[in-house]
Amino acid sequence: MPVRDLTIGDDLRTETSPDPAKPFVKPTKVGFVSLGCPKNLVDSEVMMGLLARAGAELTARAEDADVIVVNTCSFIESAQQESVNTILEMAGLKTGGRAKKLVVAGCLVERFRDQIRKDIPEVDAVVGTGELENILAATGVAPAPVRSDSPFVVLQSRAEGEAREAQGRFSRESWQGAVGDLPNYLYDDATPRILATPRHMAYIKIAEGCDHPCTFCIIPQLRGKFRSRRFESVVAEAERLAQTGVREITLIGQDTTCYGEEFGLKDGLALLLEKLAGIDDLRWIRFLYAYPNKITGKLLETIATHEKICSYMDVPLQHASATVLKRMKRGGGAEVFLRSIARMRRTIPELTLRTSFIVGFPGETEKEFEELCDFVREAKFDWMGAFAYSDQEGAAAFAQDKKLSPREIERRRKHLMGIQRQISKKKKKALVGREFDLLLEGESEETELLLEGRTAMHAPEIDGKVFVNDFPEDEIPQPEQFYRCQITEAHDYDLVARIV
Ligand code: SF4
Numbered sequence: 167m168p169v170r171d172l173t174i175g176d177d178l179r180t181e182t183s184p185d186p187a188k189p190f191v192k193p194t195k196v197g198f199v200s201l202g203c204p205k206n207l208v209d210s211e212v213m214m215g216l217l218a219r220a221g222a223e224l225t226a227r228a229e230d231a232d233v234i235v236v237n238t239c240s241f242i243e244s245a246q247q248e249s250v251n252t253i254l255e256m257a258g259l260k261t262g263g264r265a266k267k268l269v270v271a272g273c274l275v276e277r278f279r280d281q282i283r284k285d286i287p288e289v290d291a292v293v294g295t296g297e298l299e300n301i302l303a304a305t306g307v308a309p310a311p312v313r314s315d316s317p318f319v320v321l322q323s324r325a326e327g328e329a330r331e332a333q334g335r336f337s338r339e340s341w342q343g344a345v346g347d348l349p350n351y352l353y354d355d356a357t358p359r360i361l362a363t364p365r366h367m368a369y370i371k372i373a374e375g376c377d378h379p380c381t382f383c384i385i386p387q388l389r390g391k392f393r394s395r396r397f398e399s400v401v402a403e404a405e406r407l408a409q410t411g412v413r414e415i416t417l418i419g420q421d422t423t424c425y426g427e428e429f430g431l432k433d434g435l436a437l438l439l440e441k442l443a444g445i446d447d448l449r450w451i452r453f454l455y456a457y458p459n460k461i462t463g464k465l466l467e468t469i470a471t472h473e474k475i476c477s478y479m480d481v482p483l484q485h486a487s488a489t490v491l492k493r494m495k496r497g498g499g500a501e502v503f504l505r506s507i508a509r510m511r512r513t514i515p516e517l518t519l520r521t522s523f524i525v526g527f528p529g530e531t532e533k534e535f536e537e538l539c540d541f542v543r544e545a546k547f548d549w550m551g552a553f554a555y556s557d558q559e560g561a562a563a564f565a566q567d568k569k570l571s572p573r574e575i576e577r578r579r580k581h582l583m584g585i586q587r588q589i590s591k592k593k594k595k596a597l598v599g600r601e602f603d604l605l606l607e608g609e610s611e612e613t614e615l616l617l618e619g620r621t622a623m624h625a626p627e628i629d630g631k632v633f634v635n636d637f638p639e640d641e642i643p644q645p646e647q648f649y650r651c652q653i654t655e656a657h658d659y660d661l662v663a664r665i666v
Contacts (some may be wrong), residue, residue, distance in 0.1 A: 193223040194307050197231030199251055199256065200362065202239025203626070204418050204454075206272055208353075208371045209364060210237045213271065213293075213301040215358030220308040224360065228259055233267040233305045238274035239394065240388060242556035249274045269293060269304045276349065276388045277560075280342060295389055296349020318413050322511065324428040326393040327377040335379060335627040338387050341560060348390035349375070351477045353400040361412075364607065366646040367626055372400050373419035378457065378647055379495040380484070382524060382555065385420055387635075394419075394426050394434070401441055405414035408447035413648075414605065416626060417453035423460035436468040449603070449648060450622055452476040456508065458483055458498055466513040474584035475620040479510060480520040486541035487534040492528050493566070500541040507545055518623040522551035526575030529568040530555075542585050548593055549629050550586045552579045587658050594630075594656035601652050604632060604663060608645035617643060621651075636664035 200210035213235065214224055225231050234256045238249035249272075259265050270282055271293040282289055292303035303310040309571050330336065338344040352374050353359070361368055375390040376383075404415055410542045416437070419425065426434020427480050435453065442451050458481055461528050467474050485491050488499030511517050523538060542550065557564055570578075602621040610616040610633055617634040624630065633650065643665055656664035 170421060175323065175363045175569070177240055183273050193221055194305065195225050195230055195232045196222045196307070197228040197234050198237065198303055198362075199228065199234070200237045201242065201251055201252060202237075202245060202273070203209065204369045204416070205371060205374075205420070206237055208238055208359075208369050209272065209295065209298060209363055210235075211359045212353045212357055213237070213298055214360040214362070216299060216301055217305065219309055220302050221503070222305065222307045222372060228256060228265075229263055231259075232261060233269060233307075234265050235269045235271055235301065235305065235572040237649065238270060238272040240273035240277045241385070242553070243499060243559070244556070246274060253282070253286055253289065256523050260288050267306060269301070271298075271301065271304075273294075273388045277341060277343065277384070279344060281444065294345070296347070296351045298351055298353070324377065324392060326427075330377050330379060330386070331391070332381070335377070336391065338560070341387075342414075344387075347556070350388075350390055351392065352393055352395055354394055354395060355406065357414075363626070364646065365411050366605065367414040368407050369402060369416050369418050369421060370403055370407070371395070372422060372435075372453075374424050376420035378421065379494045379562075381493065381566075382484075382527065382558065384558045384560045387560055389420060392424055393641060394424075394428060396441050396612055397429070397431070397434070397438060397441075398425065399550075399617045400438060403443075403479075405445055405450070408445050411646075413448060413646075414450040414626070415448060416454075417451070417456065421454045421455060421457045421460070422453045423465070433462055436462065436465040439465075439468050439475050440472065448474060450476050452478050452622075452625060454480045454625065456481045458496075461506065461510070463513070466510060468482050469512045476518075477514050478520070478622060479514075479517050480517045480597065480625065482522045484522070484524050485534075485538055486545075487537040488524075489537075490534050493529065493563075494524075494527060497665045500537060500544075501524060503541070504545060509657070517547045518547075519623070520549035520551075520629070521545075521547050522553060523556050523582065524553050525579045526555040528555070528563055528566040528570070530570060530578075539582060543589070543663055546589050546593070547586065548623065549589075550583075550590075551628075552582045552586070554579050562584065564621075585641045590630075591656070591658045592626055594659070594661055597653045597661060598652065598656050600649055601666065602663075604649050604651040604665070605632070605644050606647055606649055608636065619651075630659035630664050632661045634663055641665065 234607050236253050236455050239245040243633040260268050267290045269291045270289050275292045275294045293300050300310045302308040373394040374384045377390045377392040486500040491498050571577050604619045604621055610618040618631050649665045651663040652666050653661050653663050
C-alpha cells in the first residue's frame, strides 16, 4: 500500500522544555500518513507545523506514535479505497500497538464525515479540509486556538463563484453527514509549516477551492469556493523558503491560472511568477494545473522571458472531443486546443507540455474516443496521464446514463497510453546528446548503483526520471545540487545521463 513516509528534519522536532518548576511531561508523539496530491501534502505540512509549534514531537514512524493522523484523499473511488485501507491499517496499530488516538483528516472527511465515525469506531476525531487548526484539539496536543489573526479568509466576491453557487455547484445536500458550511480555510505566510519534501524543493499553495463546473468533479464540494492567498503572503513565504535552502518552488492550487481574480488582479499568476523570479536564491519556479482557456499571452511571455521560470506547463485538458467536453461542461475541442498549443510552443521555445485526460466519460462513443486518440497523436505531449472515468456521487455526471463498463474504460485507457508511449519514446530519443541542468536528488530508488535527478523538464513526483550513471573521476556528486549533464540514453519515459 503506498503510504507516504513523511521525512521530518531533526532540527524541526520539538524539544522538551527543561523548566525545573514544571514536572517533566513527555511531548505527544504524532505520526502522519499523507495521501493524495501535493495540495493535500501542503495541508499535512501545515498541520504538522501547528502541532510542532504547540509542543508535539513528530515522528516518521507510525508505530512510535501516540497519535496517528491519516490525511485522506477522496478524489476518485480508488483514492477513497486507499484512504479507507490506510485508516484500517493504522487502526490496527491503535488496538495492537502504542498509539492511543487515531485522527482522520482531509477530503474523505468532507465527503463521509458521519460514516467514518460510525463505521470505524477506532477513529477518535475527524478534521475537515477547512478546519486544519482543529488538529490541535483532535490530537489532544492543545486546544484549538481562538485567534484574532485567524487565517480563515473572508471570501471576496467573485462573480464566477457566486453564479456557480446559485446553480447549486457546491451543494452537499445529498451527502449524509456533510456539514453545510463549505471550507474557507487558507494558510498564510505566518502559519507554521514543516516541509515533508526534500530540503531543496517545496510546494506553495497559492489558492484553494474551485468555481469551475466540470461535471465529473466533486473537488468544489470538498474544497469550497475559489479563493487566492494574498500576493504579499505568497512572496513572503517564497522568500523565507529560499532563505532556508529551497531552490525549487512549485505553485499549486486547483486552478492556478485564476490566481488573484477576486482581488481584481489581471494576469495575477504572471505577476506572481515575475515577482518570484526576482528572488535570488531560487533556481527553478514552476506552476501546475493551468485551466486551458485561462492561459493568457502575458502568462506565456512571462514564462518565456524569465530563465528561472521553467519552460514547463501542465494543462489538464480532460478530453479533446468537443461533444464530450461539452458534456463535461468544460468547452473547447481538438481544433481550439491545437491552436492554443501551437501558440504556447511559438511563444516558449523548448516548452515541456504535460496534460491529462479522462477516458470513458459517460456516453463516450468509439468515434469520440478516436477523436481523442487522433488529437494525442497530433499534439505530441511531452508527458501525459490518462485516468479511467470514476463515478462520483455528488458530481453532475453521476446522473448521466450510458455509462461504459470498467473493462471497456480500461481498454481505452491502455490504448491511449500505448499511443503516448510511442510519442514519448521518440521525444526522449531526440534528447540524446543534448545538455541540460540537472538537480541531483540522490541515490536511485530502483538501484543503489545509479543516482537520479530531474531537469527543468521534470516536475517533482509526476514526470519520468533521469538516471545518472557516470560523472567525472574527481567529482563526488552531492544530492540537492545542480550539475550540467548530457543525456546518453533514452527509454520510453526515463532518461540516462552523465554529469559533464
Ligand atoms: S477545474 Fe479541476 S478541480 Fe475544478 S471542477 Fe474542473 S476538474 Fe474539478
